[in-house]
Amino acid sequence: MSQVRLPPIQTTARDDAVLEALADFVQQETLQPGDKLPTERILAERLKVSRNTVREALTRWEGLGLVERLQGSGTFLKAAVSPHMLHMPLTLAGGNDFASLMQTLEVRRALEAEAVALCALRTGPQELNLIRHKLETMEVAFHRHAGMSSEEDWEFHQAIYRASGNPLFEQLIAAMHEMFHRFWEHPLGVRDFGHASFHYHRTIYERIAARDAEGARAEALKLIATVEADLRRGEAARNQARQV
Amino acid sequence: MSQVRLPPIQTTARDDAVLEALADFVQQETLQPGDKLPTERILAERLKVSRNTVREALTRWEGLGLVERLQGSGTFLKAAVSPHMLHMPLTLAGGNDFASLMQTLEVRRALEAEAVALCALRTGPQELNLIRHKLETMEVAFHRHAGMSSEEDWEFHQAIYRASGNPLFEQLIAAMHEMFHRFWEHPLGVRDFGHASFHYHRTIYERIAARDAEGARAEALKLIATVEADLRRGEAARNQARQV
DNA sequence: TTGGATCAATGGTCCAACCAATTGCATGAC
DNA sequence: GTCATGCAATTGGTTGGACCATTGATCCAA
Structure with missing residues (x-):
């Protein structure tokens, strides 16, 4: 029972940290759906992580439908984002x-x-x-x-x-x-x-x-x-x- | 109306293609939840794409809860995957x-x-x-x-x-x-x-x-x-x- | 047998460059 | 002046290669 109280410590969680920082940013700037967020390159520079890590983090948000990426123009907010969001993958088996x-x-x-x-x-x-x-x-x-x-x-x-x-x-x-x-x-x-x-x-x-x-x-x-x-x-x- | 019949051609859709190929692979090998899938490096080599692209694709599956990645061990199937399945994330705005x-x-x-x-x-x-x-x-x-x-x-x-x-x-x-x-x-x-x-x-x-x-x-x-x-x-x- | 050290495998991160689509501006024809 | 054309900068997408961090197996010595 007591193991439940001892979750493994997170020595590294780069992309999660990126998303957290980004969620804070969105809230502080009060960005609305449709607004453009910073360039991947800018995010990488500001957050002191590689652009690759930024991309993996954004890929997660894209998968959740929170963000839309348009090559050549930028990354845009697609839904309201708040720091305390709960995500739950839904998998449905169906036939035709x-x-x-x-x-x-x-x-x-x-x-x-x-x-x-x-x-x-x-x-x-x-x-x-x-x-x-x-x-x-x-x-x-x-x-x-x-x-x-x-x-x-x-x-x-x-x-x-x-x-x-x-x-x-x-x-x-x-x-x-x-x-x-x-x-x-x-x-x-x-x-x-x-x-x-x-x-x-x-x-x-x-x-x-x-x-x-x-x-x-x-x-x-x-x-x-x-x-x-x-x-x-x-x-x-x-x-x-x-x-x- | 006729535009509907002319969807834009997909010159590039690398990660989607990767996931499609991987879904086919999982089905052909009849992999069950818990099974280990090929290394990122192997997938990159076999699919003739960069390892980075493989990673972005797997990041999407991870976000949908289909797959679990363990550093040092490998990537493991977490849920059944078949082409007939619908995967969709649910988002609940927290805070309250x-x-x-x-x-x-x-x-x-x-x-x-x-x-x-x-x-x-x-x-x-x-x-x-x-x-x-x-x-x-x-x-x-x-x-x-x-x-x-x-x-x-x-x-x-x-x-x-x-x-x-x-x-x-x-x-x-x-x-x-x-x-x-x-x-x-x-x-x-x-x-x-x-x-x-x-x-x-x-x-x-x-x-x-x-x-x-x-x-x-x-x-x-x-x-x-x-x-x-x-x-x-x-x-x-x-x-x-x-x-x- | 046990304990620790070593090492290979594997996911995580980084870098630097290039590709591809988009946008905006500038140039030029009318 | 207006519109089209095309160049160039911006931005996401991809590549290849390198190194880090964790894990698990193997091997060795006490």
Whole structure:
């Protein structure tokens, strides 16, 4: 038991020290997402470490999505950084078959219902305007192309997750979205995929705007149900085609 | 629209290429977690890239928790790696323990309610027996130590997630559990933490055994509510202590 | 057998140079 | 004056080689 109280001493931890110093720097300079941080060469010189070490440290931050590196222009902050951040790698095993897609949908149903409800309780007028704007953009795209546009659809949902006041929802649903789309161009060959879900985007927005958490949750569940139905329809069509 | 069909060509993507090659290697050699992978120098030589590039690639994997590097010994696989896996870091802005804990709890509420409901619909007699066994073990531990035992409690919940028929739930909640416990030894100094949740473990089990999905969901929500209440109670006590 | 010294293997760091993409400025054609 | 062209500086990406620090195995002596 007592070993737990004796963590090994850290004689060297160069890159961690670099990141710590950099996090302090970001906070002291109150850098915002989008701002440019110092050159690798400058950091190396200032911190008295080799540029290589700086690069390894920045590679870690890049992997965490905190920073974006653009060759020729510089390294830019991509998310808010504070000295006491907690990072936790998430590893999800998935396949590209029907069952795996349904599993991502089940998780999405759980998360989205809760996120939408929290959003209805917490969102402020500013975030609400953003959500409405994304909704309208999506509706315009829908009518122009006579079908759901995944890009605008995704941005609408993202705006909601972001307004839920809990950043974990956005990150987790992004993971589900990634898994879902990794194997999905036009999902399993279904035409008009997502067509049935169109209507519920507006009803979700209206319930959120009305601060009706349970109503919003109910509409979100209906939306997911239409996606599930689309998926099942596609699977049925595939099975039929295979038998012929 | 047509730009979408013309993604920029990748003239260089060295470290990504390295990771891809390495993932293929791991799969072909069927390396398991704990196995040692080739030396950085060997990888650099075989892949015809500089050792520095290999290091940047491995740094990314290390950040995702896929790999562990031990100076003097080597680099070891820490988690299963396959091309079908999704690796994504979760970031929780720290600085405020209470808020962070509540955020993990909100996610847990969403996931657990759904998992319990699915479990009630899908679990077979064998998994049900396992759940009951875990429940009884937990109850014994509770009476012996006059308090909740996190270990047995966690195993009970894990058995439920595993019986939900969707492995994503177990993986996600494990991540939440891990985050929760990083903050939390005895959470914020609350005594008898989780005491109020004890009763609901059995009611959840009973609803699952009765195949009552919505009933099980309701009991799970009550359980989470007690944990939230404990957390708020601890936070209130801390605030009060700070003012004195 | 045990204890310590030695040494090879391996990840960690450093350096100096060059490559590749981007940006901005200057020059020049119209 | 305006716009295009092209050069040059900036900046991240890569390379090769060297050395440091830690680990683990091997060997030797007490």
